[in-house]
Amino acid sequence: DAGVTQSPTHLIKTRGQHVTLRCSPISGHKSVSWYQQVLGQGPQFIFQYYEKEERGRGNFPDRFSARQFPNYSSELNVNALLLGDSALYLCASSLVAQTRYNEQFFGPGTRLTVL
């Protein structure tokens, strides 16, 4: 079975631009979460989607948005990019939203560099 896939692997943008990152969850998983990992830090929670509805949002500005499609894939959008948005963006999928008995599987990430 394929794991969580993310595209693109790397990308470089300039300040003020917009970016869209994509994630395909493991087949059968209905929940997708997004995390931002700045170099040298642990991942920070951005969003969780379950059954195409937003179920959680971290402490990120409104420049960050996301959505989940009927096939459970997801997009993360970031507008008006800042230098500080440079990070590894991780997508995680799970069967359902709850974490207690439900492992989140992480993709390899998209490395975003903002110049």
Next chain:
Amino acid sequence: AQSVTQLDSHVSVSEGTPVLLRCNYSSSYSPSLFWYVQHPNKGLQLLLKYTSAATLVKGINGFEAEFKKSETSFHLTKPSAHMSDAAEYFCVVSDNAPNDYKLSFGAGTTVTVRA
């Protein structure tokens, strides 16, 4: 509210010697706790998880961790380090609060293994 503190940013051990990675957590509910490992240029992999069953949890690759509620700790150990254990390790907590399913990561501990 939930948070994690990893007490060591860097741990260096000799191959064949024990490894101890320390983690303290804060949670307002009955938390789930996890340890993830991140090898360079690879995705996060779950090592083990505590979800309110046995307090001593065994994971993959010989790792184990003990949940100690009185000390709010969830330290990770391995009896004998292998060169392949060199990686970044993250302690992670989930509050299991109603309608709050995010994971909160610690800052990470970098493990180096000397031959």
